[in-house]
Structure formats: structure tokens, C-alpha cells
Amino acid sequence: MKVDLFDFDLPEELIAQTPLENREASRLMVVDKETGEITHTHFRSILSYLNKGDCLVLNDTRVLPARLYGVKEDTGAKVEVLLLKQKDGDTWETLVKPAKRVKEGTVLTFGDGRLKATCTDIGDHGGRMLEFHYEGIFYEVLDALGEMPLPPYIHEQLDDKERYQTVYAKHRGSAAAPTAGLHFTEELLQEIRDKGVHTAFITLHVGLGTFRPVSSDTIEDHDMHSEFYQMTDETAKLLNDVKKSGGKIISVGTTSTRTLETIVKKHGKFVESSGWTSIFIYPGYQYEAINGLITNFHLPKSTLIMLVSALAGRENILHAYNEAVKERYRFFSFGDAMLIK
Structure with missing residues (x-):
């Protein structure tokens, strides 16, 4: 299947550069996955599309302020480091710019020496293994010195780091936010629970x-x-009970979707589990775990637009996206939302 089948024209000014002051104030496009019918509303009205016995599945990962600006200890040359993955203890897989300045044994320093790092190995495409040295608790030092690794299409600085976290963010480890969850407030989640809708948490x-x-x-x-x-x-257990009782499982975001589908494909039902997933969902895929999806509007030709197309049909999704452009919806991480029901 050709990647170009998932292309659409997106004016650059529709890429949201800053979050709305009120999380719930974003717009919501509701798409019927069977008919392609579109309804325009606002995110607060998500409540009217959820029924008692349904379950929202939310990704409670927390974004690391993983971008660090520092200097080479010996020369003072500036470097930028992006933490990707913790490998062992205080050793991290990172991306370094400019990578040519950082060779094996190079020592980097951040925050006037509050945090230091030694390059222990060199990888491809700017990849470097760094071993960090500090006093106290690493994540507290990182919170003080690091910046949020906003997506490359966002050019504005973020004044409030918490605005790139969901209100239920808990487990540190993400290089990016599960952005479909950014629309929820504690108050809206409580109203959803008060209606008899379950909320369940996974981590990806x-x-x-x-x-x-x-x-x-x-x-x-x-x-x-x-x-x-x-x-x-x-x-x-909660998700299996919801399935048995005929309730719908609505995943919040493509990250929740990938987790749920990975587990059910592997085990035939929901089970306690952890591991690594590289599941790639695109049209032709048969969904087994979810009934609906809350998501943002994604990049042309991205794996994410392919995932939503697998749920609602490519033609329905491209029609919806063209409608979103026409109606001036805000796109991507800080943009508006879509409910596929």
C-alpha cells in the first residue's frame, strides 16, 4: 500500500503552536466509523458520547524534561543533549548536537556543573551513550535543568512545563506526551466517572x-x-469485565491503542503484562481490543493517520481531515480532538 494514499494538504498556520489556556476548550470532531458522518462540537461534550459501563483507557506516562543544554568541560563548546532511553543505572542512550564534538571520553557539564556526563560509546546519527554524574536525585536535577522535548513542528517556547503533561501523568519515561489526553481536566474526568463510565490506566x-x-x-x-x-x-481485569458486560472500550490516544491491541493480539484477552511493542497498525488491520478512539489530528503520511484510517476507513478519515482543514481546526500536539465512535 502506497504511503502517498495518506497525504493531504495542511496549511502551516493550522499547526497549533501553543496550548489553549483551558484544556477542555478545544474543539471536537466526532466521526462515525461505519458511515463517516461528521459532527462538530467541543471537547466538553465528550461526556454525551460515553455511556454507563463504558471504559476510557488513559496512558499515564509522564514526559521527561529530556532536552539539556550544556558545554564541553575542556573547551566550553556548546552542546545539546536529548535523553532517549535509560539503559543501565545512570547510563542513557541520547542524541547529541553537534555530535562531532562529542567523542568517547568527552565530559559534558550542565547547569554550572550540577550535572555532568561522560560519553562512553558512539552510535549512528548523533547517538551517544552518556553516563551521568550528580549529587542527590537524578530526576530532581533533570526537572531543574531540562526542557520539554517539544515536537519539531512546534517552534514556540512552552511557559508552563505541566501544560505538556496530562493531569494524570504518573510514570516518568516518555520523550513526548500522549497528546490526546491533554484535553482532560480532573473535573471532567470526575464527571465522566460520576456518569458510571470507568477509567483505566496503562503506561506506554x-x-x-x-x-x-x-x-x-x-x-x-x-x-x-x-x-x-x-x-x-x-x-x-476491569477491561475484561467491561468487554463481558457489553461496554465499549474507548482508548485515549494512539499510544493507548497500540498497547491494548498489542496485549490482546498476543494473549487473546487483557492480561497483566509489560514489554516492548513495535506494532504497526494500518488499513487491513482488524481491531480486537478497542471500540472507539479519542485522538488529535495527525501529520500527513504519518503512521498515526494510518492507525486511525485502519479504524474508520481511509476515505472517511481523509474526508474528515479535509473537513477539519476547511473548518480551521487546530492540528497536532496542542490542537483539537477527534472522537471515532
């Missing part, structure tokens, strides 16, 4: 591969990135 640590464009001409040739997921026994 979003990798920067989620922003990587599909460089092959055909979908089948794309090499999907791998991400760590976890589901508790409590969540597994």
Missing part, C-alpha cells in the same frame, strides 16, 4: 520515533519504532 513510554516520517514509498517497507508498555492486573 512514547519514543521520538513517533515523530519519525515514513521514508519508504510503501507502508509495508516501513520499520516501526519500539516502545515500552505496561498493564497492571487491576486494569486487565
Whole structure:
């Protein structure tokens, strides 16, 4: 299947550069996955599309302020480091710019020496293994010195770091936010629970591969990135009970979707589990875990628009996206939302 089948024209000014002051104030497009029928509303009205006995599944990963600006200890030359994955203790897989300045044994310093790092290995495309040295608790030092690794299409600085976290963010480890969850407030979640709708939490640590464009001409040739997921026994039991009782499972975001589908494909039901998933969902895929999806509007020709097309049909989704452009919806991480029901 050709990647170009998932292209559409997106004016650059529709890419949301800053979040709305009120999380719930974003617009919501509701798409019927069977008929393609579209309804325009606002996110607060999500409540009217959820029924008692249904279950919202939310990704409670927390974004690391993973971008660090520092200098080489010996020369004072400036470097930028992006933390990707914790490998062992205080050793991290990172991306360094400019990479040519950082060779094996190079020492970097951040925050006037509050945090230091030694390069222990060199990888491809700017990849470096760094071993960090500090006093106290690493994540507290990182909170003080690091910046949020906003997606490459956002050019504005973020004043409030918490605005790139969901209100239920808990487990540190993501290089990017599960952005469909940014629309929820504690108050809205409580109203949803008061209606008798369950909320369940899974964890998937979003990798920067989620922003990587599909460089092959055909979908089948794309090499999907791998991400760590976890589901508790409590969540597994709740989701199995919801399925048995006829309730709908609505995943909040493509990250939740990938986790749920990975587990059900592997085990035939929801079970307590953790591991790495590189599941690639595109049209032709048969969904087994979810009934509906809350998601943002995604990049043209991205793996994410392919995932939503697998649920609602490519023609329905492209029609919806063209409608979103016409109606001036806000796109991507800080943009508006879509409910596929």
C-alpha cells in the first residue's frame, strides 16, 4: 500500500503552536466509523458520547524534561543533549548536537556543573551513550535543568512545563506526551466517572520515533519504532469485565491503542503484562481490543493517520481531515480532538 494514499494538504498556520489556556476548550470532531458522518462540537461534550459501563483507557506516562543544554568541560563548546532511553543505572542512550564534538571520553557539564556526563560509546546519527554524574536525585536535577522535548513542528517556547503533561501523568519515561489526553481536566474526568463510565490506566513510554516520517514509498517497507508498555492486573481485569458486560472500550490516544491491541493480539484477552511493542497498525488491520478512539489530528503520511484510517476507513478519515482543514481546526500536539465512535 502506497504511503502517498495518506497525504493531504495542511496549511502551516493550522499547526497549533501553543496550548489553549483551558484544556477542555478545544474543539471536537466526532466521526462515525461505519458511515463517516461528521459532527462538530467541543471537547466538553465528550461526556454525551460515553455511556454507563463504558471504559476510557488513559496512558499515564509522564514526559521527561529530556532536552539539556550544556558545554564541553575542556573547551566550553556548546552542546545539546536529548535523553532517549535509560539503559543501565545512570547510563542513557541520547542524541547529541553537534555530535562531532562529542567523542568517547568527552565530559559534558550542565547547569554550572550540577550535572555532568561522560560519553562512553558512539552510535549512528548523533547517538551517544552518556553516563551521568550528580549529587542527590537524578530526576530532581533533570526537572531543574531540562526542557520539554517539544515536537519539531512546534517552534514556540512552552511557559508552563505541566501544560505538556496530562493531569494524570504518573510514570516518568516518555520523550513526548500522549497528546490526546491533554484535553482532560480532573473535573471532567470526575464527571465522566460520576456518569458510571470507568477509567483505566496503562503506561506506554512514547519514543521520538513517533515523530519519525515514513521514508519508504510503501507502508509495508516501513520499520516501526519500539516502545515500552505496561498493564497492571487491576486494569486487565476491569477491561475484561467491561468487554463481558457489553461496554465499549474507548482508548485515549494512539499510544493507548497500540498497547491494548498489542496485549490482546498476543494473549487473546487483557492480561497483566509489560514489554516492548513495535506494532504497526494500518488499513487491513482488524481491531480486537478497542471500540472507539479519542485522538488529535495527525501529520500527513504519518503512521498515526494510518492507525486511525485502519479504524474508520481511509476515505472517511481523509474526508474528515479535509473537513477539519476547511473548518480551521487546530492540528497536532496542542490542537483539537477527534472522537471515532
